[in-house]
Structures are given as C-alpha cells and as structure tokens.
Amino acid sequence: MGVVLSLADFIKGVPPSALREVGDHWQSLRRCGGLPKRTDLDPKAMAPHLDKVFLVERIGTGHVRFRLCGSMLCDVLGMDLRGMPLSALFEPAYREQLGTLIEECFQRPAILHLNLSAGWEASGSYRMSLWPMLSDLGDASRALGCLVAENGSGPTKRFRLDYASTDALYAANRPDMEKPAPKGTGFEVIDGGMD
DSSP states (O other): OOOOOOHHHHHHSOOOHHHHHHHHHHHHTOOTTOOOBGGGOOGGGGGGGGGGEEEEEEEETTEEEEEEEOHHHHHHHTSOOTTOBGGGGBOGGGHHHHHHHHHHHHHTTEEEEEEEEEOTTOOOEEEEEEEEEEOTTSBEEEEEEEEEEOTTOOOOSOEEEEEEEEEEOOOSSOOBOOOOOOSOSSOOOOOOOOO
C-alpha cells in the first residue's frame, strides 16, 4: 500500500537532500551577500548529486537554455538537453508563468523553487530549484539548477507547474543584467495562459 502525502506537507517539507546540499554549496560561494560566479562552482562539492544538477544561461527576457545537464534530467526527458530552452520542457499553458518566474530569479535576484508533475502521458512528481549566478563578465545571466524525482516518478516529455515560490536575496550590489536577446532568436514564447 502506498503512502499518501498532503500537498501542504510536500510544499512545506524538508527539501530532498540533493536540493539541500546543492543549495548549501551555492550559499557557501556567496561573498558579502552577492551572487557567486559560475566559475566558483566546485563539482566535487556536489559529487553525489551531479546527475541531478544542471546549468542554464539567460538568453533573453524570461528565457534560459541549458549549458550543462546531468544524466538524470536527460533520462527523465529521454534526450540530450544541452542548448535547449528550459521552457521546452513545460506544457504550453505554463510557459508564460515560467518566464515570469525566471525573470524574478535573475532580476530580484531570488532563488526559485518549483513543484512539478509529469505531463499527460506519464505520472510522477518532481522538485526543481534554480540559484542565480554571475557569468565571468559579472552579469546575472547564469543559474545553477537541480531536479529531483519524488517516489514513483517516471519518464515524461513535458512538465506541469503545480507550485512555485521564490526566496528573495539581499545583495549589497545588484548585479547587472545582460542585454535581453532580440526577438526572432529562434525561441518563441507560446502563450497558453494561466487562468
């Protein structure tokens, strides 16, 4: 017999160890409240969870693409994700909301936490976090991410966004933003609406 968990407990519960430990490593790299640089990351510090870790790059307002991706995320989606936009992993109805959350992650800046479920062709639940980072040039255009599967999760092709929260960060000096990519860069925002 399975265990029934309430959504409230899922949202408020202790994060899975991968999210907690990756987040702790990111936090350890911060200096004077600022965002860490992508080059500060130490893969050894995240070694047990590298299959769940990924890096994304901001390519325009509300859009990021994968630069590096752990094997677990590729296995869940059944493809190599490098170079793909994060929004492609979500059902169209959730992409606009995702774009707004991504901008908050970089602009405030803030840590982004997402509770996801598999799309219509699969079942399962997932948790994803994004921690904003600086590029080598000092602009807030990178993010460290981690995806963990909850018990019973299986492969999927698209995610639904069930719940999102942000933890605003205090930064003594707000990071510069990279100039947004012009329209027509090959990544289209599909407006499915969120009623």
